[in-house]
Amino acid sequence: MTESTRTYRWAERAMTTVASAMPGSVKSNAIQLGGGYGFPDELPDIVAEAIAAATDRAEGLQYGPLYGLDDLRDEIVRYLQQDGVAATRDNILVVNGAKHGLDLACRVFLEKGDAVIVTAPTYLTAASILKAAEATFMSIAQDESGIDTEELEQKLAARKASGDPIPKMLFDVPDFHNPTGITTSVERRKRLVELAEQFGFIIIEDDPYRRIRFEGEPVPPIKSFDTTGCVIGLGTVSKILAPGLRIGWVNASPEIVRRMAAHKSDHGTCPLLQRIVTQLFQNGKVDHHIASLSKVLRGHRDAMVKAIHRHLPGATVRVPHGGYFLWVELPEGVNADELVKRAAKAGVAIFSGTLSFAEAAPTNFLRLAYSYSPPEKITRGVELVGKVYGQLLAEAGLAAAPSTHRVA
Numbered sequence: 001m002t003e004s005t006r007t008y009r010w011a012e013r014a015m016t017t018v019a020s021a022m023p024g025s026v027k028s029n030a031i032q033l034g035g036g037y038g039f040p041d042e043l044p045d046i047v048a049e050a051i052a053a054a055t056d057r058a059e060g061l062q063y064g065p066l067y068g069l070d071d072l073r074d075e076i077v078r079y080l081q082q083d084g085v086a087a088t089r090d091n092i093l094v095v096n097g098a099k100h101g102l103d104l105a106c107r108v109f110l111e112k113g114d115a116v117i118v119t120a121p122t123y124l125t126a127a128s129i130l131k132a133a134e135a136t137f138m139s140i141a142q143d144e145s146g147i148d149t150e151e152l153e154q155k156l157a158a159r160k161a162s163g164d165p166i167p168k169m170l171f172d173v174p175d176f177h178n179p180t181g182i183t184t185s186v187e188r189r190k191r192l193v194e195l196a197e198q199f200g201f202i203i204i205e206d207d208p209y210r211r212i213r214f215e216g217e218p219v220p221p222i223k224s225f226d227t228t229g230c231v232i233g234l235g236t237v238s239k240i241l242a243p244g245l246r247i248g249w250v251n252a253s254p255e256i257v258r259r260m261a262a263h264k265s266d267h268g269t270c271p272l273l274q275r276i277v278t279q280l281f282q283n284g285k286v287d288h289h290i291a292s293l294s295k296v297l298r299g300h301r302d303a304m305v306k307a308i309h310r311h312l313p314g315a316t317v318r319v320p321h322g323g324y325f326l327w328v329e330l331p332e333g334v335n336a337d338e339l340v341k342r343a344a345k346a347g348v349a350i351f352s353g354t355l356s357f358a359e360a361a362p363t364n365f366l367r368l369a370y371s372y373s374p375p376e377k378i379t380r381g382v383e384l385v386g387k388v389y390g391q392l393l394a395e396a397g398l399a400a401a402p403s404t405h406r407v408a
């Protein structure tokens with residue numbers, strides 16, 4: 001027997017997890033319009049903070065406190081309070097990114113087969129994490145105001161009437177949703193909290209893009225309407241500073257925080273990185289960086305929208321007021337999986353929308369990220385995608401129509 005011929009006795013959950021869509025490394029020659037990577041030119045300079053953090057070896061190089069450094073938890077509290085969320089240090093658990101927070105929520109809430117409410121489409125990695133937790137799904141449509149709370153209410157009421165179990169958890173990205181870019185209206189946010197109270201489920205509010213706003217007024221977080229502990233907020237510095245730092249947080253009732261902390265198998269997020277991030281909050285660099293990044297990414301978004309109009313005739317794109325992604329609807333009959341394969345051969349990495357559905361997926365959507373590549377590369381990348389798209393249109397016998405866009 002060799003490594004390649006060996007058959008392993010896998011756990012069932014290892015078989016159900018969908019393969020991660022992320023390429024091994026962003027440093028390939030392809031034009032990267034797929035993953036939500038940080039824009040290299042805007043990654044923050046953290047040398048001074050890193051040197052200062054490394055100087056305190058007793059803190060930085062020991063196991064960190066299980067819940068996170070108190071100084072960082074206090075900075076996170078301040079950051080949340082700016083958005084109208086009432087939190088104290090006891091509500092905050094520092095984790096290795098928002099995805100880690102979701103993973104911990106699954107550990108403490110989900111049994112095999114428990115149902116989770118998700119939008120259709122949803123954040124693709126969240127779908128993977130939930131599948132790894134052996135969850136089942138209740139998929140709910142979105143419109144321009146966010147998750148369709150009427151459909152949700154009807155489905156929940158039907159389950160209740162038939163005696164079927166009510167989902168334990170709802171997962172949503174209310175600000176600049178990944179992948180659709182939609183921001184949930186204030187009415188829908190309040191309604192979600194009412195439904196959570198009425199039917200007894202937990203809301204996971206995953207909010208990495210909230211501060212990356214290009215225009216328009218912010219809407220209060222769902223967590224700001226929670227008075228009974230039914231909302232778990234997930235935050236991260238991945239989209240406002242750098243994803244490689246792997247620092248995120250959970251904002252939840254102290255009881256949830258305690259139970260999640262007990263399931264944190266790392267026994268404490270890296271204290272060196274926590275201290276660096278604490279200083280970046282304390283010296284105002286986080287706010288400064290968000291302002292500068294938002295300005296730059298607005299230019300990226302505009303370049304991508306323009307290129308789509310030019311090179312993807314017949315496609316429909318929603319123009320979000322912030323975030324990292326565009327969600328593109330192709331004419332029916334154009335297969336996004338095939339388009340992604342051909343685009344890769346032409347030197348452009350893009351994601352098929354099929355990855356973003358927890359259940360049955362339509363095959364004519366693309367998720368494009370404008371975060372990583374500069375405007376020239378975005379324009380060139382979309383032009384190359386446009387060439388293979390033209391082939392697929394012709395093969396499907398579809399005529400090119402002008403592209404349209406909607407403003408979210």
Ligand SMILES: Cc1ncc(COP(=O)(O)O)c(C=O)c1O
Nearest residue numbers: 036097098099123178236238248
């Ligand atoms: C909706 C959503 N949540 C969370 C994250 C980031 O998670 P993390 O903090 O683990 O890097 C992303 C990144 O793509 C995302 O789109």
